[in-house]
Amino acid sequence: MQDQVKLFTREELKARNTETDCILIIHNGVYNVTEFLEEHPGGLEVLMELAGKDASEAFEDVSHSSDARSLMKKYKIGELVEADRTASKASFATTWNNDQPQEPNNAWSAWLVPLLLGVAATFLYRFLFL
Ligand code: HEM
Numbered sequence: 001m002q003d004q005v006k007l008f009t010r011e012e013l014k015a016r017n018t019e020t021d022c023i024l025i026i027h028n029g030v031y032n033v034t035e036f037l038e039e040h041p042g043g044l045e046v047l048m049e050l051a052g053k054d055a056s057e058a059f060e061d062v063s064h065s066s067d068a069r070s071l072m073k074k075y076k077i078g079e080l081v082e083a084d085r086t087a088s089k090a091s092f093a094t095t096w097n098n099d100q101p102q103e104p105n106n107a108w109s110a111w112l113v114p115l116l117l118g119v120a121a122t123f124l125y126r127f128l129f130l
Contacts, residue, residue, distance in 0.1 A: 006030075006078030010054075017052030019044075023077070024055040028085045031075040054086075 008030050016023040022034045024047065037044045042062065050058055 007081045022051045
């Protein structure tokens with residue numbers, strides 16, 4: 001038999017924000033990082049600031065390594081109840097999706113500014129030094 005995933009509400013997690021009981025919500029997962037506070041390479045303070053709260057955005061902003069991501073599994077104690085979940089996982093996945101179609105005719109405009117600067121510099125040189 002597989003272990004049942006323990007479910008938490010955001011409300012009940014709010015109070016778990018002390019150095020002796022510190023949880024973080026990251027991508028709808030609930031992590032007890034109490035034992036990890038002193039070991040976190042990014043420091044105890046950043047984790048304490050988000051204790052009891054949703055740290056998904058801050059966690060992604062730091063671009064944690066895949067090592068960090070597999071390490072966090074060790075601290076997972078459960079997940080949020082269905083009603084308290086966000087769609088953050090999907091939106092983070094698309095943040096990195098760079099397949100947006102490029103505007104087809106913006107290539108020439110990319111040259112326009114350097115071109116105009118070049119022309120301006122030429123005229124300036126002529127007037128000043130010739
Ligand atoms: C369970 C959750 C977390 C784990 C397991 C974790 C783990 C790690 C690890 C292993 C590193 C070293 C660099 C790397 O491998 O990416 C790191 C760096 C860092 N972490 Fe976390 N982290 C967690 C949550 C957070 C959160 C919520 C923040 C919020 C701001 C944060 C902020 C940072 C910062 C600022 C660094 C950079 C330190 C530096 O490069 O000087 N971490 N973390």
